[in-house]
Each structure stands twice: as structure tokens, then as C-alpha cells.
Amino acid sequence: MPDCLFCKIVTGEVPATVVRATERTLAFRDINPQAPTHVLVIPKEHYANAAELASAADALVSEVLLEAHAVAVDDGIAEAGYRLVFNTGPNAGQTVDHMHCHVIGGRQMHWPPG
Numbered sequence: 001m002p003d004c005l006f007c008k009i010v011t012g013e014v015p016a017t018v019v020r021a022t023e024r025t026l027a028f029r030d031i032n033p034q035a036p037t038h039v040l041v042i043p044k045e046h047y048a049n050a051a052e053l054a055s056a057a058d059a060l061v062s063e064v065l066l067e068a069h070a071v072a073v074d075d076g077i078a079e080a081g082y083r084l085v086f087n088t089g090p091n092a093g094q095t096v097d098h099m100h101c102h103v104i105g106g107r108q109m110h111w112p113p114g
Helices: 005-011 048-055 058-074
Strands: 017-019 027-030 036-045 082-085 101-105
Touching: 005 027, 005 036, 017 058, 027 058, 027 101, 036 058, 048 058, 058 082
Parallel strands: none
Antiparallel strands: 017 027, 027 036, 036 101, 082 101
16 A cells, blocks of 8 residues: 555555564554553554454454564563554544554553543
């Protein structure tokens, strides 16, 4: 997708602090972190949101979740706990139309969120 910020990160056109990469996924630090650990895990292929990814490539959903957990392990937050967030659509707060999983942790989370 030529105008997609995250697609440009995948191709290297836009810099990012990459923490993990596989053949089909990329994980990088959020530029506006909401916690000590705030990493986005994305499929390298463009899917607009989680619903689109789930209906088109269910095996890739598992890969995104496995990479999200690996980020938590790498950052040392897996045991204490972490939050995974998938914003789908504008009312949910999705601001980039490329499916991404927020891995957030390293501090006490509160409920309900925003």
C-alpha cells in the first residue's frame, strides 16, 4: 500500500526501532509510548485491521500473537503481565490503517482503559 506508514516501515522507507523481525512479521517501538514497553507487532503484508487479517490469513494471526509474546519475554515483562491491544476502526482509536498489535507493559495497567 503506497501511502501506508507501516508499509513504508516494512520497506525501510521510514525508520523505526525494530526489536524483532520474522519472514512475515515486524515488531518495532511505538514513537509515542504509553508504558515502558510499547511495541507494535504488524504483519509485513498489508491488512487494514484485525478483522481483515483474521478473515484472510488466520495462520498469520497466530504468528502475530506469538511475536507479541516474544516481545514481552525479550523485554522482561512476560511474567509480571502485559496488555495486547488491537484497535479496529476509528471509534476504537485506530489511526493507522495497517493491522497492528500493541504490546504494552512494564507498569501497572488499569481497567477500564481510556
